[in-house]
Amino acid sequence: MLIRTEVPSDILSIDALLKEVFDTPAEAELVMALREQGQRTLSLVASSDEGDVIGHIFFSPVTVDGQDNGWQGLAPLCVKQDYRGQGIGQTLMQEATEILAELGYPVVVVLGDSQYYHKAGFVTAAEHGLHCSWPVPEESFMVQELLPDSLNGHQGLVAYSAPFSALS
Template sequence: MLIRTEAPVDILPVDRLLKSAFPTEAEAKLVMALRENGNRTLSLVACSDEGEVIGHIFFSPVTVAGEDNGWQGLAPLSVAPEHQGKGIGQALMAEAKETLAELGYPAVVVLGDPTYYHKAGFASAAEHGLTCQWEVPADAFMVQELLPDTLCKLQGQVEYTSEFAAL
């Protein structure tokens, strides 16, 4: 498996992957809108040995308490159904977190399954004084610090870009 930055040739395969990995086309439409509006910070793909796109992870900017401090939102993360359970999502997250930290992005938030994301080092955002703009179970909204001493500096509501309103 190879993990690399998404290239223009990957747009359609990623779109097909998103449509196969989720019950609706909402995530595929979200990624397309984020790309079109310039709200893509990082997009990585996982490819099989044959070059097929089998996993994808996408990051876009979020604000905390109305301020842009370089924080990122992970959404979505997808793995082709026939390749799930093989560690591809965890590998994508590890590579992405390393890349984002190298680029100077201080923290990542995610809304998802706590059991899954805790394995990747995410912790409850509420424990750090952070809330999600939507009403969600407290344990489903998580954060991970990428640069030291980031989480002690900010508290408040985390807001995603306007493209998420369509979900």
């Protein structure tokens, strides 16, 4: 398996993977809209030894109480069904957060399975006075500090970019 940055020739494979993995095409449409609107901060793929895209992770900017602090939202993350349970998703997250930290992005937020994301170092955002703009269970909205002390002094509403509104 190889983890690398998305290249233009991956777009159709990523789109097909997202449509295969998720129940609706909403996530595929979201990723396409984020790309088109210049909201892609980082997009990585995991590819098989044969070169097929088997995993994908995408990050886009979020704001905290209307301020852009360089924070990123992780969405979506997916792994092809036949390859699940092999640690590919966790490896994608680890590689991505290392890259984001190297680039100076201080914090990542995610909305998802708390047990899964906790393994990657995420904690409940509410512990830091942060909340999501959608009515979701508190334990599902999580945060990870990539650069030391980046969460200090930041509380309030975390808002995703406009294309996310189409999901609700």
